[in-house]
Amino acid sequence: MEPTDGETTWRCAADALGPGQTATFVLRLRGRRVPGFIVYHRGRHHAYVNRCPHAGTTLDAWPNEFFTEDGRYLICATHGAVFAPDTGVCLEGPCPGARLERLPVASRDGQLVVTCPS
Numbered sequence: 015m016e017p018t019d020g021e022t023t024w025r026c027a028a029d030a031l032g033p034g035q036t037a038t039f040v041l042r043l044r045g046r047r048v049p050g051f052i053v054y055h056r057g058r059h060h061a062y063v064n065r066c067p068h069a070g071t072t073l074d075a076w077p078n079e080f081f082t083e084d085g086r087y088l089i090c091a092t093h094g095a096v097f098a099p100d101t102g103v104c105l106e107g108p109c110p111g112a113r114l115e116r117l118p119v120a121s122r123d124g125q126l127v128v129t130c131p132s
Contacts, residue, residue, distance in 0.1 A: 021047065024128045028121055031059065034085045038064065038078050041117070050117055051080060052128055053088065055099035061117040062102050062129045066090040068109035073097075074103045088114070 021042040031054040049064040049072055064072045068090070075091030075122055082089045087105065088097040093105045095107030102114030103107060120127045 022130045024050070026052075028124050028126050031126070033067075034081060036080050038074075039122055039128065041128070041130050050080070050128065052119065052126065053080060053099050058100065059119045059121075059126055060100055060102070061119045063115040063117060065115065066092060066095060067099075067104065067114065068095055068107070069085035069093050073114075112114050
């Protein structure tokens with residue numbers, strides 16, 4: 015995994031994340047440094063700001079652990095909110111219908127590139 019360039023972009027080799035794997039990073043979003051994470055789920059990469067829409071805490075109580083035990087969903091370790099990995103929508107828990115904040119992911123020259131929206 016590579017560090018950000020100017021804190022608004024994060025990159026890694028596309029093959030560095032296999033099925034069910036995740037990676038974390040920090041980006042500058044709206045003038046603040048925020049934690050983010052990327053997941054590989056069902057053949058696609060999805061990236062989000064690492065902040066529960068209900069509690070405002072990071073989802074991972076243990077570093078870089080975002081999936082439920084069965085690997086089907088993302089889970090907030092603070093209050094148990096369960097999110098769809100491909101949409102970030104809360105399916106169960108204290109904030110049904112709320113969403114994780116999505117970050118754009120692109121694939122370029124064998125690399126995944128996560129950027130902050132402007």
